[in-house]
Amino acid sequence: MKWARQRRTRLILAVVATLVAIATFVARLSRVSRVGNRQTITWAKSSPGNLTSANSSERPSENNSASPASRSPAPSIPSATNEASSTISGAPPQLIIPVTGVRPDQLRDTFSDARAEGRVHDAIDIPAPLGTPVVAAADGTIIKLFHSDRGGTTIYQLSSDSRFVFYYAHLDRYADGLAEGHLARQGENIAYVGDTGNAGAGNYHLHFSIALVSDPKKYWQGININPYPLLNK
Numbered sequence: 001m002k003w004a005r006q007r008r009t010r011l012i013l014a015v016v017a018t019l020v021a022i023a024t025f026v027a028r029l030s031r032v033s034r035v036g037n038r039q040t041i042t043w044a045k046s047s048p049g050n051l052t053s054a055n056s057s058e059r060p061s062e063n064n065s066a067s068p069a070s071r072s073p074a075p076s077i078p079s080a081t082n083e084a085s086s087t088i089s090g091a092p093p094q095l096i097i098p099v100t101g102v103r104p105d106q107l108r109d110t111f112s113d114a115r116a117e118g119r120v121h122d123a124i125d126i127p128a129p130l131g132t133p134v135v136a137a138a139d140g141t142i143i144k145l146f147h148s149d150r151g152g153t154t155i156y157q158l159s160s161d162s163r164f165v166f167y168y169a170h171l172d173r174y175a176d177g178l179a180e181g182h183l184a185r186q187g188e189n190i191a192y193v194g195d196t197g198n199a200g201a202g203n204y205h206l207h208f209s210i211a212l213v214s215d216p217k218k219y220w221q222g223i224n225i226n227p228y229p230l231l232n233k
Helices: 002-035
Strands: 039-044 047-055 124-127 133-135 140-148 152-159 164-174 189-193 205-212 223-225
Touching: 140 164, 152 189
Parallel strands: 039 223
Antiparallel strands: 039 047, 124 205, 133 189, 140 152, 152 164, 164 189, 164 205, 205 223
């Protein structure tokens, strides 16, 4: 009788363990299905050489499914010095918050937030009043001024070492005289905060993202880097 009870106990424990294993597997499978093939790198200011990569959706998430190059020719850009990978050493350049008057403690990490159509944000949103100056986060060349349904009025800026692309979206307008090929210095006014694209009327903010690129000529592709720890000094 005692032996039978022990056998039933072992059987119940085995069933419970099996159910837990199945539930864990389903949860992981669901997460993989949700994030798709997204690739990200998290770079902390305190340890610039340490990279953490993960799978996620293609950047930039704010653009149309068609690449900018399919709408207009890409400018001539020098070749990148390194291939994008999780083993690359050296962090992005020292950045400043690309919206005038915003303090680090006002930033919110929205990098992993979900977006429509199963996308992940892959950027941070920096709220500010309409018309607030947007400034270059670092030195770099303006390689593309582009308008899209999702991003609205946007800017792509290539870092001085041709390894990183800074993406500014939902802009109200560009700074006077801004043109492709212009070398923007860190802190230089390049645009103004708006709500263009799919930001939503009155939802004034800058959508700012960073990507590590293997080919600057394909500036709309790359491995996503979370801007938050780099800006939240």
